[in-house]
Amino acid sequence: MRLAVNIDHIATLRNARGEQEPDPVAAALLAEKCGAAGIVCHLREDRRHIKDLDLARLRLGVTTKLDLEMAMTAELQQIALKTRPELITLVPEKREELTTEGGFDIARHYDVLAAYLKPFNAEGIEVSIFIEPEKKAIDLAKQAGADMVELHTGLYAQKQLDEEIALELKRIREAAVYAKSLGLKVVAGHGLNYLNIAPFRNIPEIEEVSIGHAIIARAVMTGLEEAVREMLRIIQ
Numbered sequence: 001m002r003l004a005v006n007i008d009h010i011a012t013l014r015n016a017r018g019e020q021e022p023d024p025v026a027a028a029l030l031a032e033k034c035g036a037a038g039i040v041c042h043l044r045e046d047r048r049h050i051k052d053l054d055l056a057r058l059r060l061g062v063t064t065k066l067d068l069e070m071a072m073t074a075e076l077q078q079i080a081l082k083t084r085p086e087l088i089t090l091v092p093e094k095r096e097e098l099t100t101e102g103g104f105d106i107a108r109h110y111d112v113l114a115a116y117l118k119p120f121n122a123e124g125i126e127v128s129i130f131i132e133p134e135k136k137a138i139d140l141a142k143q144a145g146a147d148m149v150e151l152h153t154g155l156y157a158q159k160q161l162d163e164e165i166a167l168e169l170k171r172i173r174e175a176a177v178y179a180k181s182l183g184l185k186v187v188a189g190h191g192l193n194y195l196n197i198a199p200f201r202n203i204p205e206i207e208e209v210s211i212g213h214a215i216i217a218r219a220v221m222t223g224l225e226e227a228v229r230e231m232l233r234i235i236q
Protein backbone atom coordinates (compact mmCIF):
# COMPACT_ATOMS: atom_id res chain seq x y z
CA MET A 1 0.00 0.00 0.00
CA ARG A 2 1.28 3.44 -0.94
CA LEU A 3 1.30 6.55 1.24
CA ALA A 4 0.33 10.01 0.07
CA VAL A 5 1.26 12.75 2.55
CA ASN A 6 -0.95 15.79 3.02
CA ILE A 7 1.21 18.81 3.86
CA ASP A 8 -1.57 21.36 4.53
CA HIS A 9 -0.72 21.70 8.20
CA ILE A 10 2.88 22.64 7.52
CA ALA A 11 1.31 25.70 5.90
CA THR A 12 -1.06 26.15 8.87
CA LEU A 13 1.99 26.39 11.12
CA ARG A 14 3.78 28.79 8.79
CA ASN A 15 0.72 31.00 8.48
CA ALA A 16 0.45 31.27 12.28
CA ARG A 17 3.40 33.70 12.14
CA GLY A 18 2.92 34.99 8.62
CA GLU A 19 6.54 34.15 7.81
CA GLN A 20 8.28 31.72 5.46
CA GLU A 21 8.88 28.75 7.76
CA PRO A 22 8.11 25.92 7.88
CA ASP A 23 7.92 25.68 4.09
CA PRO A 24 5.30 23.19 2.80
CA VAL A 25 7.31 22.61 -0.38
CA ALA A 26 10.45 21.67 1.58
CA ALA A 27 8.25 19.35 3.66
CA ALA A 28 6.83 17.78 0.51
CA LEU A 29 10.29 17.09 -0.86
CA LEU A 30 11.35 15.53 2.45
CA ALA A 31 8.26 13.30 2.44
CA GLU A 32 9.06 12.20 -1.11
CA LYS A 33 12.68 11.52 -0.14
CA CYS A 34 11.43 9.20 2.63
CA GLY A 35 9.23 7.19 0.28
CA ALA A 36 5.89 8.98 0.03
CA ALA A 37 4.25 8.08 -3.28
CA GLY A 38 2.44 11.38 -3.56
CA ILE A 39 1.87 14.80 -2.04
CA VAL A 40 -1.62 16.08 -1.25
CA CYS A 41 -2.70 19.65 -0.67
CA HIS A 42 -6.11 21.28 -0.34
CA LEU A 43 -6.43 24.76 -1.78
CA ARG A 44 -9.41 25.98 0.23
CA GLU A 45 -11.63 28.88 -0.72
CA ASP A 46 -10.38 30.86 2.30
CA ARG A 47 -6.71 29.86 1.65
CA ARG A 48 -6.34 29.13 5.35
CA HIS A 49 -3.36 26.84 4.83
CA ILE A 50 -2.06 26.20 1.30
CA LYS A 51 -1.99 29.35 -0.83
CA ASP A 52 -1.85 29.82 -4.59
CA LEU A 53 1.90 30.39 -4.60
CA ASP A 54 2.43 27.18 -2.58
CA LEU A 55 0.49 25.25 -5.18
CA ALA A 56 2.56 26.69 -8.02
CA ARG A 57 5.79 25.87 -6.16
CA LEU A 58 4.55 22.37 -5.29
CA ARG A 59 3.86 21.79 -8.98
CA LEU A 60 7.45 22.73 -9.78
CA GLY A 61 8.97 20.66 -6.96
CA VAL A 62 6.90 17.50 -6.59
CA THR A 63 8.20 14.65 -8.73
CA THR A 64 6.02 11.77 -7.51
CA LYS A 65 2.36 12.71 -7.84
CA LEU A 66 0.64 15.94 -6.89
CA ASP A 67 -2.95 15.51 -5.70
CA LEU A 68 -4.93 18.74 -5.50
CA GLU A 69 -7.94 18.47 -3.20
CA MET A 70 -10.54 21.01 -4.23
CA ALA A 71 -14.15 22.05 -4.02
CA MET A 72 -16.22 21.82 -7.19
CA THR A 73 -16.06 25.52 -8.09
CA ALA A 74 -15.33 27.31 -11.34
CA GLU A 75 -12.35 29.07 -9.75
CA LEU A 76 -10.69 25.82 -8.68
CA GLN A 77 -11.43 24.19 -12.01
CA GLN A 78 -9.53 26.96 -13.75
CA ILE A 79 -6.61 26.85 -11.28
CA ALA A 80 -6.37 23.06 -11.52
CA LEU A 81 -6.39 23.01 -15.33
CA LYS A 82 -3.63 25.63 -15.34
CA THR A 83 -1.54 23.94 -12.63
CA ARG A 84 -1.91 20.44 -14.03
CA PRO A 85 -1.53 18.22 -10.96
CA GLU A 86 -1.42 14.51 -11.78
CA LEU A 87 -4.65 14.10 -9.81
CA ILE A 88 -7.50 16.18 -8.47
CA THR A 89 -9.71 15.04 -5.61
CA LEU A 90 -13.13 16.61 -5.33
CA VAL A 91 -14.11 17.25 -1.73
CA PRO A 92 -17.06 19.03 -0.13
CA GLU A 93 -16.06 22.30 1.49
CA LYS A 94 -17.78 24.34 4.13
CA ARG A 95 -16.22 27.58 5.21
CA GLU A 96 -16.87 27.01 8.94
CA GLU A 97 -15.52 23.43 9.14
CA LEU A 98 -12.20 22.66 10.84
CA THR A 99 -11.45 19.96 8.27
CA THR A 100 -13.37 18.14 5.53
CA GLU A 101 -16.52 16.70 7.07
CA GLY A 102 -17.87 13.64 5.28
CA GLY A 103 -17.78 12.65 1.65
CA PHE A 104 -18.81 14.63 -1.42
CA ASP A 105 -22.58 14.44 -2.00
CA ILE A 106 -22.47 13.11 -5.56
CA ALA A 107 -26.23 12.61 -5.92
CA ARG A 108 -26.81 16.29 -5.12
CA HIS A 109 -24.26 17.56 -7.64
CA TYR A 110 -24.63 14.83 -10.24
CA ASP A 111 -26.28 16.99 -12.92
CA VAL A 112 -23.25 19.26 -13.22
CA LEU A 113 -20.55 16.79 -12.19
CA ALA A 114 -19.94 15.02 -15.50
CA ALA A 115 -19.61 18.33 -17.36
CA TYR A 116 -17.30 19.66 -14.63
CA LEU A 117 -15.01 16.62 -14.97
CA LYS A 118 -14.88 16.55 -18.77
CA PRO A 119 -11.98 19.01 -19.21
CA PHE A 120 -9.92 17.02 -16.69
CA ASN A 121 -10.67 13.77 -18.53
CA ALA A 122 -9.70 15.46 -21.80
CA GLU A 123 -6.44 16.84 -20.37
CA GLY A 124 -5.37 13.51 -18.90
CA ILE A 125 -5.61 14.76 -15.30
CA GLU A 126 -6.88 11.91 -13.16
CA VAL A 127 -10.01 12.53 -11.12
CA SER A 128 -10.79 11.16 -7.71
CA ILE A 129 -13.91 11.86 -5.66
CA PHE A 130 -13.89 11.72 -1.87
CA ILE A 131 -17.03 9.74 -0.97
CA GLU A 132 -18.68 7.82 1.79
CA PRO A 133 -18.03 4.08 1.44
CA GLU A 134 -21.44 3.48 -0.16
CA LYS A 135 -22.48 1.62 -3.31
CA LYS A 136 -24.68 4.41 -4.70
CA ALA A 137 -21.90 6.99 -4.41
CA ILE A 138 -19.46 4.59 -6.10
CA ASP A 139 -21.88 3.97 -8.98
CA LEU A 140 -22.38 7.71 -9.49
CA ALA A 141 -18.64 8.42 -9.34
CA LYS A 142 -18.06 5.85 -12.06
CA GLN A 143 -20.90 7.17 -14.23
CA ALA A 144 -19.69 10.76 -13.87
CA GLY A 145 -16.25 9.90 -15.25
CA ALA A 146 -14.07 9.57 -12.13
CA ASP A 147 -10.95 7.41 -12.39
CA MET A 148 -10.73 6.83 -8.69
CA VAL A 149 -12.62 7.11 -5.43
CA GLU A 150 -11.21 8.07 -2.06
CA LEU A 151 -13.21 6.31 0.63
CA HIS A 152 -13.88 8.47 3.67
CA THR A 153 -12.44 6.80 6.76
CA GLY A 154 -13.39 9.57 9.20
CA LEU A 155 -16.25 7.65 10.77
CA TYR A 156 -14.02 4.58 11.21
CA ALA A 157 -11.43 6.77 12.92
CA GLN A 158 -14.00 8.19 15.34
CA LYS A 159 -15.40 4.86 16.52
CA GLN A 160 -14.36 3.68 19.98
CA LEU A 161 -16.06 0.32 20.47
CA ASP A 162 -14.48 -2.76 18.88
CA GLU A 163 -17.72 -3.95 17.26
CA GLU A 164 -18.39 -0.51 15.79
CA ILE A 165 -14.85 -0.29 14.45
CA ALA A 166 -15.24 -3.75 12.89
CA LEU A 167 -18.55 -2.73 11.26
CA GLU A 168 -17.06 0.42 9.75
CA LEU A 169 -14.07 -1.50 8.49
CA LYS A 170 -16.40 -4.03 6.86
CA ARG A 171 -18.29 -1.19 5.15
CA ILE A 172 -15.00 0.23 3.86
CA ARG A 173 -13.74 -3.17 2.69
CA GLU A 174 -17.00 -3.95 0.84
CA ALA A 175 -16.98 -0.52 -0.80
CA ALA A 176 -13.35 -0.99 -1.86
CA VAL A 177 -14.08 -4.40 -3.40
CA TYR A 178 -17.13 -3.01 -5.23
CA ALA A 179 -15.34 0.09 -6.55
CA LYS A 180 -12.45 -2.02 -7.80
CA SER A 181 -14.87 -4.40 -9.54
CA LEU A 182 -16.16 -1.41 -11.54
CA GLY A 183 -12.61 -0.61 -12.66
CA LEU A 184 -12.11 2.34 -10.31
CA LYS A 185 -8.85 2.86 -8.45
CA VAL A 186 -9.43 2.97 -4.71
CA VAL A 187 -7.69 5.03 -2.05
CA ALA A 188 -8.75 5.94 1.48
CA GLY A 189 -8.24 8.74 3.93
CA HIS A 190 -9.23 11.03 6.75
CA GLY A 191 -8.46 10.56 10.42
CA LEU A 192 -6.01 7.71 9.83
CA ASN A 193 -3.16 7.55 12.32
CA TYR A 194 -0.40 5.37 13.77
CA LEU A 195 -2.86 3.40 15.92
CA ASN A 196 -5.73 2.76 13.50
CA ILE A 197 -3.97 2.19 10.16
CA ALA A 198 -2.90 -1.46 10.55
CA PRO A 199 -6.16 -3.16 9.37
CA PHE A 200 -5.84 -1.37 6.01
CA ARG A 201 -2.90 -3.60 5.15
CA ASN A 202 -5.48 -6.39 4.81
CA ILE A 203 -7.60 -4.57 2.23
CA PRO A 204 -5.58 -5.06 -0.95
CA GLU A 205 -8.15 -3.18 -3.06
CA ILE A 206 -7.07 0.04 -1.32
CA GLU A 207 -3.92 1.04 -3.19
CA GLU A 208 -3.04 4.11 -1.21
CA VAL A 209 -3.86 6.01 1.97
CA SER A 210 -3.83 9.79 2.26
CA ILE A 211 -2.66 10.99 5.67
CA GLY A 212 -2.01 14.49 6.94
CA HIS A 213 -2.64 15.52 10.51
CA ALA A 214 -1.24 12.43 12.25
CA ILE A 215 2.04 12.61 10.35
CA ILE A 216 2.56 16.34 10.84
CA ALA A 217 1.63 16.06 14.54
CA ARG A 218 4.10 13.19 14.94
CA ALA A 219 6.80 15.11 13.10
CA VAL A 220 6.57 17.94 15.62
CA MET A 221 7.06 15.59 18.56
CA THR A 222 9.80 13.44 17.04
CA GLY A 223 11.65 16.49 15.72
CA LEU A 224 11.43 18.65 18.83
CA GLU A 225 14.26 16.90 20.66
CA GLU A 226 16.78 17.59 17.92
CA ALA A 227 15.51 21.15 17.47
CA VAL A 228 16.04 21.97 21.16
CA ARG A 229 19.47 20.31 21.24
CA GLU A 230 20.55 22.24 18.17
CA MET A 231 19.56 25.56 19.72
CA LEU A 232 21.36 24.65 22.94
CA ARG A 233 24.52 23.79 20.99
CA ILE A 234 24.47 27.28 19.50
CA ILE A 235 23.83 29.26 22.67
CA GLN A 236 26.04 27.33 25.09
Ligand code: PXP
Nearest residue numbers: 100130189190191210211212213
Ligand atom coordinates in the same frame (compact mmCIF):
# COMPACT_ATOMS: atom_id res chain seq x y z
N1 PXP B 1 -8.35 12.91 2.42
C1 PXP B 1 -9.14 14.00 2.27
C2 PXP B 1 -10.09 14.04 1.12
C3 PXP B 1 -9.05 15.09 3.16
O1 PXP B 1 -9.84 16.17 2.99
C4 PXP B 1 -8.11 15.02 4.20
C5 PXP B 1 -7.95 16.19 5.12
O2 PXP B 1 -7.46 17.29 4.43
C6 PXP B 1 -7.30 13.88 4.31
C7 PXP B 1 -7.47 12.83 3.42
C8 PXP B 1 -6.27 13.74 5.38
O3 PXP B 1 -6.91 13.67 6.63
P1 PXP B 1 -6.05 13.70 7.94
O4 PXP B 1 -5.43 15.08 8.03
O5 PXP B 1 -7.06 13.47 9.02
O6 PXP B 1 -5.02 12.63 7.83
